[in-house]
Amino acid sequence: xxxxxxxxxxxxxxxxxxxxxxxxxxxxxxxxxxxxxxVFEAASEKNPEMVFAKVNTEEQxxxxxxxxxxxxxxxxIFREQIMVFAQPGALPGSSLDQLVEQVKQLDMDKVRADIxxxxxxxx
Numbered sequence: 001x002x003x004x005x006x007x008x009x010x011x012x013x014x015x016x017x018x019x020x021x022x023x024x025x026x027x028x029x030x031x032x033x034x035x036x037x038x039v040f041e042a043a044s045e046k047n048p049e050m051v052f053a054k055v056n057t058e059e060q061x062x063x064x065x066x067x068x069x070x071x072x073x074x075x076x077i078f079r080e081q082i083m084v085f086a087q088p089g090a091l092p093g094s095s096l097d098q099l100v101e102q103v104k105q106l107d108m109d110k111v112r113a114d115i116x117x118x119x120x121x122x123x
């Protein structure tokens with residue numbers, strides 16, 4: 001499945017209605033972004049049960065600002081509406097495949113418990 005274009009308008013709906021969403025923040029002038037694009041598309045073909053989305057940081061400046069994107073490409077991953085990964089830099093295909101597998105294996109009950117514990121300590 002090809003990556004979808006993510007915008008301010010469809011962001012919340014995309015996150016809320018899909019179990020796993022991988023987001024590639026990119027720009028047309030960015031060389032590493034252009035290199036990462038095919039790697040991201042290949043991963044989307046291997047994982048049709050996941051949503052792969054792209055955010056053009058030149059067109060979606062507000063969305064990029066909300067994620068505090070300072071360097072592109074940047075990859076963010078949501079699972080069950082929780083951001084479980086965010087990191088700048090282009091990944092090789094094998095690393096992206098490993099990351100996808102790690103996200104699939106996450107114990108989301110533990111993730112939610114860890115978040116609740118952190119919030120209690122800060123509260």
